[in-house]
Amino acid sequence: MKGDIISVQNLKKSYGKHIVLDGLNFKVERGSIFALLGENGAGKTTTVRILATLIQADSGIATIAGYNTHREPESVRQQISLTGQYASVDELLTGEENLMMMGRLNHLNRDAVKKRTSELLKQFELVNAAKKSVKTYSGGMRRRLDIAISLLVSPQVIFLDEPTTGLDPRSRRNMWNLIQQLSEDGVTIFLTTQYLEEADQLADKIAVIDNGKIVEEGTAEELKRMIGDEKLELTFDDLEVFQLASKLLQAQANEKERSISIQNGSPENLRNLLNTLHEHGIEPSSINFRKPTLDDVFIDITSRKRRGRSVHA
Amino acid sequence: MRKSKLYWALSDGWTMSQRSLKHIFREPESLLMAIGLPVAIMVMFVYIFGGAIETGTEYVNYVVPGVIITCAGFGSSLIAISVTQDMVGGLFERLRSMALLPSSLMVGHVTGGFVRNAIATTVIFLVAMLIGFRPNAGFTEWLGIIGLLSLFMFSLNWLFVAIGLITKSVETANAATFPMLFLPYVSSAFVPTETMPTWLHTFADNQPMTPLIETLRGLLIGTPIGNNAWFTILWFGSLLIISFILSVAIFKRRKKE
Numbered sequence: 001m002k003g004d005i006i007s008v009q010n011l012k013k014s015y016g017k018h019i020v021l022d023g024l025n026f027k028v029e030r031g032s033i034f035a036l037l038g039e040n041g042a043g044k045t046t047t048v049r050i051l052a053t054l055i056q057a058d059s060g061i062a063t064i065a066g067y068n069t070h071r072e073p074e075s076v077r078q079q080i081s082l083t084g085q086y087a088s089v090d091e092l093l094t095g096e097e098n099l100m101m102m103g104r105l106n107h108l109n110r111d112a113v114k115k116r117t118s119e120l121l122k123q124f125e126l127v128n129a130a131k132k133s134v135k136t137y138s139g140g141m142r143r144r145l146d147i148a149i150s151l152l153v154s155p156q157v158i159f160l161d162e163p164t165t166g167l168d169p170r171s172r173r174n175m176w177n178l179i180q181q182l183s184e185d186g187v188t189i190f191l192t193t194q195y196l197e198e199a200d201q202l203a204d205k206i207a208v209i210d211n212g213k214i215v216e217e218g219t220a221e222e223l224k225r226m227i228g229d230e231k232l233e234l235t236f237d238d239l240e241v242f243q244l245a246s247k248l249l250q251a252q253a254n255e256k257e258r259s260i261s262i263q264n265g266s267p268e269n270l271r272n273l274l275n276t277l278h279e280h281g282i283e284p285s286s287i288n289f290r291k292p293t294l295d296d297v298f299i300d301i302t303s304r305k306r307r308g309r310s311v312h313a
Numbered sequence: 314m315r316k317s318k319l320y321w322a323l324s325d326g327w328t329m330s331q332r333s334l335k336h337i338f339r340e341p342e343s344l345l346m347a348i349g350l351p352v353a354i355m356v357m358f359v360y361i362f363g364g365a366i367e368t369g370t371e372y373v374n375y376v377v378p379g380v381i382i383t384c385a386g387f388g389s390s391l392i393a394i395s396v397t398q399d400m401v402g403g404l405f406e407r408l409r410s411m412a413l414l415p416s417s418l419m420v421g422h423v424t425g426g427f428v429r430n431a432i433a434t435t436v437i438f439l440v441a442m443l444i445g446f447r448p449n450a451g452f453t454e455w456l457g458i459i460g461l462l463s464l465f466m467f468s469l470n471w472l473f474v475a476i477g478l479i480t481k482s483v484e485t486a487n488a489a490t491f492p493m494l495f496l497p498y499v500s501s502a503f504v505p506t507e508t509m510p511t512w513l514h515t516f517a518d519n520q521p522m523t524p525l526i527e528t529l530r531g532l533l534i535g536t537p538i539g540n541n542a543w544f545t546i547l548w549f550g551s552l553l554i555i556s557f558i559l560s561v562a563i564f565k566r567r568k569k570e
Contacts, residue, residue: 052410053409053410054409054410055405076414077410077411077412078412079413080410081410082406082407082410084403084406084407085403086402086403087403088402088403088404088406088407089403090332090404092335092336092339092340093332093335093339097335101328101331101332102407104324104325104328105325105329105411105413105417106330106411106412106413107316107321107413109323133339146403149407153470201559
């Protein structure tokens with residue numbers, strides 16, 4: 001079954017004078033992985049909290065599977081499960097006991113709880129740790145248990161708020177695999193992240209949030225095409241040389257670091273650049289290739305806005 | 314498979330209580346503290362200060378009710394810490410995003426706290442017997458003692474649930490346990506109030522701990538009780554009702570945040 005499972009229209013939320021969400025709009029297709037990408041404080045967690053019925057928006061409409069989060073929170077809660085930023089597992093209980101407890105609180109009967117618990121322990125590779133108290137778990141294990149808990153009742157939408165923040169690289173890889181597997185089972189996944197790479201690896205669609213607004217939306221490919229694949233960064237020792245070079249190259253310059261970023265990092269472009277500089281007797285002190293970061297997305301989007309061009313290419 | 318709302322409300326309360334009961338033994342520090350501290354106080358008073366305090370009866374017999382109250386009061390106050398932990402950790406959030414009554418969280422803490430307290434007070438009674446405490450209470454008196462102590466613990470449990478709900482950090486919740494260690498000293502728990510300066514004497518005579526201690530003492534060793542039993546029921550009955558209403562109200566407000 002296709003179609004949109006989450007729809008958000010003109011969502012606004014402020015705390016006192018501080019505007020957190022400033023007219024948010026987006027849609028999430030059923031069965032897809034949707035990533036809300038943004039820096040700390042951009043409004044990611046607030047969005048998740050509104051969708052998960054924990055707080056109410058000041059205005060605007062959000063629906064999940066057709067239910068209004070404000071007017072029908074009970075029905076929404078039956079469709080979703082939330083894994084917050086801080087693992088909400090009980091440290092003193094074992095992994096198995098955590099699952100059993102949450103299973104009962106999800107109003108499954110005893111047999112179903114037992115069955116789901118052993119299935120999930122297997123699926124999340126926690127069988128060996130099942131009888132150990134969560135206190136002894138690593139960060140990655142905790143996060144896995146946390147997500148396992150949210151799958152006890154086969155929700156339609158899973159919210160994962162920064163699922164890999166604070167995990168080591170290997171656990172992060174494992175978490176990505178896990179999220180992909182979940183998605184293959186047909187569940188819709190709504191995740192927030194600060195990492196472009198993570199959104200790139202996982203998401204079918206990415207929405208970039210900045211200052212409570214969606215500033216760009218599209219597939220990872222579309223976003224990357226927008227900001228270029230790999231960047232070339234030239235740095236200079238001398239300020240005057242730097243200024244002359246930035247005039248010649250007409251690119252994004254950072255005066256404090258005396259560096260110039262160039263979007264197109266192809267060998268041909270590099271040769272042309274160096275030739276131009278050479279003709280004026282300039283040599284950069286260093287040349288680096290850099291993968292695009294979230295910063296680049298923001299800089300690109302905001303600089304385009306300033307130049308008055310449409311944000312939506 | 315549809316079961317009634319009442320069934321699930323009871324089931325949720327029971328599930329959360331089971332969790333708190335497991336915590337008692339998984340993290341025995343609280344239990345040990347709830348026992349160790351009052352025992353230390355009791356031993357100190359009986360062997361160090363007791364000889365110098367004139368109470369008209371064997372000092373150990375005089376002091377046990379006060380120690381029991383200190384123990385139960387301190388034990389209850391620990392609930393504030395565990396409630397705050399759940400509020401600032403993710404559990405509260407998760408329960409709220411599920412289709413259940415999150416207030417079962419409070420029920421769990423109150424039950425767990427009560428059982429931990431019951432264990433601690435029993436141990437204190439036994440230690441007191443070892444160091445010479447000889448109550449002369451009969452069966453009905455013991456029933457009265459259990460009843461009053463239960464009333465006391467439940468009212469304080471709900472009070473500290475309320476405190477745990479408004480507290481924003483675990484450290485602050487920790488500080489909230491402090492008054493419970495000191496309030497008994499300004500009562501007839503360890504010394505007769507007549508020995509205190511007048512202003513303190515007036516406070517000590519009229520704070521809720523004193524009638525409770527006097528009643529317990531009367532039931533345990535047969536000193537006169539007078540109106541103290543009624544005062545106790547009035548004080549802690551009201552506290553129970555107020556704390557309960559307060560907890561539910563604060564809980565509802567926190568849910569909307």
